[in-house]
Amino acid sequence: MTIHRRTIIGAAVAAAAIHARPASAAEVTLRYAGTLPTSHHNAIGQQRLADRVKELTNGEVEIQVYPAGQLYGARDIPTAVVSGGVDMGHNLTSVWSTDAVAEIPDLPFLFADAAHAERCWEPAGPLHRGFAAHVERRRMKLIHTMFFGSLFDFGNNGRLIREPADLRGMKIRGYGRLSAEGLRALGASPIVMSPGEMYLGIQRGTIDGAITGVTSLESRKIWEVVKHATITGAAFGVMAVNISMARWNALRPAHQEALMKAGEEVYRWAAQESGRRDVHSTQFLIDKGIETLVLSAEQKATWAQAFAPAAAAWESRASAEAKQLVEEVRALRRAA
Incomplete structure (x- = not known):
């Protein structure tokens, strides 16, 4: 075979390879870490964001989704995002930071209901604005939030928790500083552990129970190792989806716009x-035979009084900015 003939054949093979490539090959790939089981709606929200961004960018941006702690544990994700170990991640706001602004969703009974929380966290709302500014100072960009839902709900094996006094002497898993202060105010001993450790902790008797969201009592199968559940509705969990500022700044404006648009759509979906x-x-x-109590309005008022020391502790360390945000949240509640 002559050199000329080999050249023609080589060119033909190369051309065929080029035409065989997908027409929408991604020019940007983002890795997105989460920790919730794939059945949880926040993990589904991860995939919804990926699918919508791919659609909006005609496949130019691919988000690779890693739920259920496949890449990092909950408390490792913030460092991984900032350092570039992963591009994006989601976490409860109070896991991204221990600053008082990040703890606002954990303030006991701050939100009247989910509709009130939605107004506060929508892209033009005070809490979205305040938290976005907070994480930007930590070299991250807030893409959107997702509602985790009811938080500070109990699963335990000791007894049904009807009132704060029922918690006295119990070792209960918490998830952050304010939740730990809340448990102490209620008379329990807080034990901080990652979400993935709750099941074995309860099963082995290391802890008597755990606070988490009612959806996690189901999706993390905590119901298998507890006999009682109390749904307090004391806090409203909010998952923040952040990307490193360095990665964000490297994106083309059109891709940034697609991420924000898709993020708002996922926010609206997750709120419902x-x-x-x-x-x-x-x-x-209830169907699984777990003795379950949902606090009434009257019971919530009693619990709110018991939480007062935790609320006061937050107030003592909160900045003027954080306090102003809470006032805006309360104003929206009064206006409803």
């Missing part, structure tokens, strides 16, 4: 889905 899932998971516990 979280409420539906809270109701479903509560009924799921």
